[in-house]
Amino acid sequence: DGGITQSPKYLFRKEGQNVTLSCEQNLNHDAMYWYRQDPGQGLRLIYYSQIVNDFQKGDIAEGYSVSREKKESFPLTVTSAQKNPTAFYLCASSGTGGRNTQYFGPGTRLTVL
Amino acid sequence: GEDVEQSLFLSVREGDSSVINCTYTDSSSTYLYWYKQEPGAGLQLLTYIFSNMDMKQDQRLTVLLNKKDKHLSLRIADTQTGDSAIYFCAESIGGSGTYKYIFGTGTRLKVLA
Numbered sequence: 001d002g003g004i005t006q007s008p009k010y011l012f013r014k015e016g017q018n019v020t021l022s023c024e025q026n027l028n029h030d031a032m033y034w035y036r037q038d039p040g041q042g043l044r045l046i047y048y049s050q051i052v053n054d055f056q057k058g059d060i061a062e063g064y065s066v067s068r069e070k071k072e073s074f075p076l077t078v079t080s081a082q083k084n085p086t087a088f089y090l091c092a093s094s095g096t097g098g099r100n101t102q103y104f105g106p107g108t109r110l111t112v113l
Numbered sequence: 114g115e116d117v118e119q120s121l122f123l124s125v126r127e128g129d130s131s132v133i134n135c136t137y138t139d140s141s142s143t144y145l146y147w148y149k150q151e152p153g154a155g156l157q158l159l160t161y162i163f164s165n166m167d168m169k170q171d172q173r174l175t176v177l178l179n180k181k182d183k184h185l186s187l188r189i190a191d192t193q194t195g196d197s198a199i200y201f202c203a204e205s206i207g208g209s210g211t212y213k214y215i216f217g218t219g220t221r222l223k224v225l226a
Contacts, residue, residue, distance in 0.1 A: 042218040090155055100205060101146065102214055104155035
């Protein structure tokens, strides 16, 4: 089955800790994205990557970091500098030619205690 | 700037048709999408339409695009309780392999039995 997996589904973090969210895809997509979703709001872009070893900041990158060492993987680290990290985090991927439909993973809900 | 707007709520009776509306501002959009999000889950692609099309039908779903008014709608025929979810409109803009996706805030559809 081709798709996008995110782990864990639920994550709890103490204030001041860094935490890493996993995103893996086997769709052979070049581009990968991280979004944050807050209740009653749409999706806000955190970071995106269109090719291995390259990534760009989205609209709300402060307090987050990413890496793209492999085509299949795009982990997101939520650092202690992120002041309000409790949210639902969605990873997506797409091709980079023609109809570049984004496909989404199941999401990770991060709660800061 | 780029913006996608949707009404926040829609309530319909089971068996009726639902119409979810969306307006966008960027006329350079290439594709427009409808996604469905169930509670605690990621976004599931429902359908898409290329920007030079007026209409697309896919089983119970009909997408209408009025490019002049920058208005997109999703009609769900014979709405069922399983259709209760949040529906996101999105557009992709850009070219030459670089695409940006703009999402609306989502419309929460409630189907009454």
